[in-house]
Amino acid sequence: MVSWVPGADASLFPVENLPYGVFRTAGDGANGPADGSAGPGGGAVGDARDGSPRIGAAIGDFVVDLGALAAGQRHPAEPLLSAATLNDLLAAGPARWREVRGWLAGLLTDPAAENAVRPHLVARDTVEMLLPFDVADYVDFYSSEHHATNVGRLFRPNSDPLPVNWKHLPIGYHGRSGTVAVSRHPVVRPQGQRKDPSSDTPTFGPSQRLDVEVEVGFVVGVPSERSRPVGVADFADHVFGVCLVNDWSARDLQSWEYVPLGPFLGKSFLTSVSPWIVPLDALRHARVDPPPREPEPLPYLRDAPGDPWGLDIELELAINGTVVSRPPFRSMYWTPAQQLAHLTCNGASLRTGDLFASGTVSGPEPGQRGSLLELSWGGADPVWLADGTSRTFLADGDEATIRAWAPGPGGIRLGLGEVRGRVEPARGH
Numbered sequence: 397m398v399s400w401v402p403g404a405d406a407s408l409f410p411v412e413n414l415p416y417g418v419f420r421t422a423g424d425g426a427n428g429p430a431d432g433s434a435g436p437g438g439g440a441v442g443d444a445r446d447g448s449p450r451i452g453a454a455i456g457d458f459v460v461d462l463g464a465l466a467a468g469q470r471h472p473a474e475p476l477l478s479a480a481t482l483n484d485l486l487a488a489g490p491a492r493w494r495e496v497r498g499w500l501a502g503l504l505t506d507p508a509a510e511n512a513v514r515p516h517l518v519a520r521d522t523v524e525m526l527l528p529f530d531v532a533d534y535v536d537f538y539s540s541e542h543h544a545t546n547v548g549r550l551f552r553p554n555s556d557p558l559p560v561n562w563k564h565l566p567i568g569y570h571g572r573s574g575t576v577a578v579s580r581h582p583v584v585r586p587q588g589q590r591k592d593p594s595s596d597t598p599t600f601g602p603s604q605r606l607d608v609e610v611e612v613g614f615v616v617g618v619p620s621e622r623s624r625p626v627g628v629a630d631f632a633d634h635v636f637g638v639c640l641v642n643d644w645s646a647r648d649l650q651s652w653e654y655v656p657l658g659p660f661l662g663k664s665f666l667t668s669v670s671p672w673i674v675p676l677d678a679l680r681h682a683r684v685d686p687p688p689r690e691p692e693p694l695p696y697l698r699d700a701p702g703d704p705w706g707l708d709i710e711l712e713l714a715i716n717g718t719v720v721s722r723p724p725f726r727s728m729y730w731t732p733a734q735q736l737a738h739l740t741c742n743g744a745s746l747r748t749g750d751l752f753a754s755g756t757v758s759g760p761e762p763g764q765r766g767s768l769l770e771l772s773w774g775g776a777d778p779v780w781l782a783d784g785t786s787r788t789f790l791a792d793g794d795e796a797t798i799r800a801w802a803p804g805p806g807g808i809r810l811g812l813g814e815v816r817g818r819v820e821p822a823r824g825h
């Protein structure tokens with residue numbers, strides 16, 4: 397498809413992508429004077445909606461202001477698109493999602509629509525991106541065989557690396573939705589209990605083993621009824637789209653606290669997500685067969701015939717600008733459709749805004765590991781950065797950035813954007 401938006405076709409946000417997000421422009425609510433002296437729309441280039449959250453879609457170097465565009469076009473989805481979060485659009489379901497996406501793609505490719513749409517384009521480098529949806533429940537899975545094997549070796553050297561249940565069900569845990577934040581949120585070093593292996597008693601203080609986890613997140617749109625499991629074949633009826641997730645992890649807190657109930661404070665201080673939610677429709681060309689599963693899973697976890705949900709998403713992790721890893725999502729053992737089926741198989745219901753993350757994505761090669769725990773092999777083998785310094789875990793001031801791409805139609809690449817965060821020193825106590 398050819399868009400009239402300058403540069404869009406050759407960018408990572410061409411009209412085949414059209415991810416949704418929530419943005420605001422500088423104004424009273426954003427970068428305006430702290431004393432609030434300027435009224436709404438104050439300032440020479442002010443807009444009455446400066447500072448207010450607005451729903452947008454990314455196209456090339458721009459954001460389309462969807463509420464304003466829909467109002468101008470008298471589009472029936474205008475109330476959904478004029479909201480402050482994506483939640484109403486998420487709840488509207490696949491028929492509405494496809495209709496809005498088709499309408500927008502039509503306008504962005506029709507030269508006759510340029511005059512009507514152009515006033516609603518905002519340069520992306522001038523906006524602030526906000527958390528795009530109210531996060532309902534947050535679940536994190538553990539579905540990379542390579543990651544689970546590596547972490548098993550490091551955390552449980554005297555046991556089998558994979559737990560006996562691992563190939564029978566997608567292991568997961570419930571995380572903390574209230575501390576999910578959008579990219580660029582500061583990563584304040586968490587404090588907590590940790591116990592040095594050479595000591596008999598724990599101490600309290602700032603984590604010395606702060607880590608990243610490179611993950612892909614799935615955003616639920618359509619809720620489900622309690623006591624009615626969602627089958628693998630119904631994945632696309634409920635899930636709206638995909639974002640990137642960094643499940644920041646304090647390994648010293650985690651390894652001391654996690655037995656027997658699993659991750660708790662070592663991960664609950666912050667989970668960062670990318671601002672752009674790429675609709676499943678945009679990822680049609682990224683679908684691939686997942687790796688072979690042996691033994692065959694129980695019936696409720698088998699791939700829907702002819703409709704498996706492996707995804708060929710290439711990820712990249714950079715620390716202070718040095719790319720340290722390229723995890724391949726296509727190597728994940730359990731697909732998001734299997735994760736969703738498992739999440740609901742006991743009758744637990746879904747809510748609009750539920751977020752479930754894949755688990756750390758690690759491929760089979762050392763350069764494909766999705767955490768510093770694995771890349772530095774538990775701190776034994778430092779990772780070198782372009783400035784000549786090395787890391788085992790994150791230092792104060794470090795910035796971690798996850799980026800990703802997926803194949804689109806006709807050999808083009810679609811961007812999933814990025815999620816980044818900079819570490820700040822611990823506070824308090």
Ligand SMILES: O=C(O)/C=C/C(=O)CC(=O)CC(=O)O
Pocket residue numbers: 536537538539540543544547548551609643645654659754755756
């Ligand atoms: O093996 C363990 O004890 C824990 C591994 C994790 O860090 C849990 C997690 O967040 C799951 C994942 O990201 O794959």
Ligand SMILES: [Ca+2]
Pocket residue numbers: 536537609611643755756
């Ligand atoms: Ca994780």
Ligand SMILES: [Mg+2]
Pocket residue numbers: 571642643644645663664665666667
């Ligand atoms: Mg987390």
